[in-house]
Amino acid sequence: MSSWEIVVAQPDQLGESPFWHPQERMLYWVDIQARQIRRVDPRAGRVQSWAVPSEPGCIAPAAGGGLVMGLRDGIYRARSWGGPLECVARMAHDVATTRFNDGKADPVGRFWAGTMYEPRDARKAELYSIDLRADNGNGGRPLVQLKAGNAVIANGLAWSPDAGTVYWADTASHIIHAWEWEGQGNVMRHHRVFQQFPGKPPGWTPGQPGYGGRPDGATVDSAGNYWCAMYEGGRVLQFAPSGQLLAEIVVPVRCPTMPCFGGDDLKTLFVTTARHSRSPQELQEQPQAGCVMATRVDVAGLPVNFVRD
Secondary structure, three states, X not given: OOOXXXXXXOOOOEEEEEEEEOOOOEEEEEEOOOOEEEEEOOOOOOEEEEEOOOOOOEEEEEOOXXXXXXXXXXXXXXXXXXXXEEEEEEOOOOOOOEEEEEEEEOOOOOEEEEEEEOOOOOOOEEEEEEEOOOOOOOOOOOEXXXXXXXXXXXXXXXXXXXXXXXXXXXXXHOEEEEEEEEOOOOEEEEEEEEEXXXXXXXXXXXXXXXXXXXXXXXXXEOOOOEEEEEEOOOEEXXXXXXXXEEEEEEOOOOOEEEEEEEOOOOOEEEEEEEOOOOOHHHHHHOOOOOOEEEEEOOOOEOOOOOEOO
């Protein structure tokens, strides 16, 4: 049984997209529903919040300072904490039904972000890479490429330590995909199903047995193992690159959303969680829902990738 520490006692509505900034020694994450980007020095405990114009689905640090983020309608760049937002790629999706969700930087320095289709009745979510580097072959303009689709809720994005595999999940379909990936050419090939989880049983209600949750955000450790938060499953799963289940870590709330590794040795597993749309009874039983939590693990994670521009 893992011992969990509450890193931030003030709960988020929908915590997501955590990463550890190694130079600042701070944990960054977002509260999507509150339209806030947040950061904390776990040693000091003081949380800083930054309000943005629409839901921040994902964030990544930029090598030149500041952040790159996926808001509802596009990809934005801020040169400093709380600084002005520059739209670097506005997307054509209908913002009434679709917004950016999970995303992060790849090992080369491109920003990747996937969308979610909020009505959840059609497979309209997509995954994009956005190359902001001046030498991207697009005349100095951001190079936007559609990388995958046919999903409902983009999640679970991660790369293997050798940068040879990319993972991507569709939460609504309870599936995690994997492809071979060639970084310099940004080519995905040889798709396979990495994990397919059972769907939610008809009539299931939270608190009942018989449902293990669905794959949400994810990360990969230095040994190449894939760690996935299971939304409504109250657990984080660790899978070997072969797909073998290695560990199940129970989380003290029903809806963990995304893990990341941090701390100086990258052996602290931080997990964001959600309380948005949970029942009053569940919130009474699990008052820590929405809090950022942490536990110590035996294997180190990978340092966060920085966006290069």
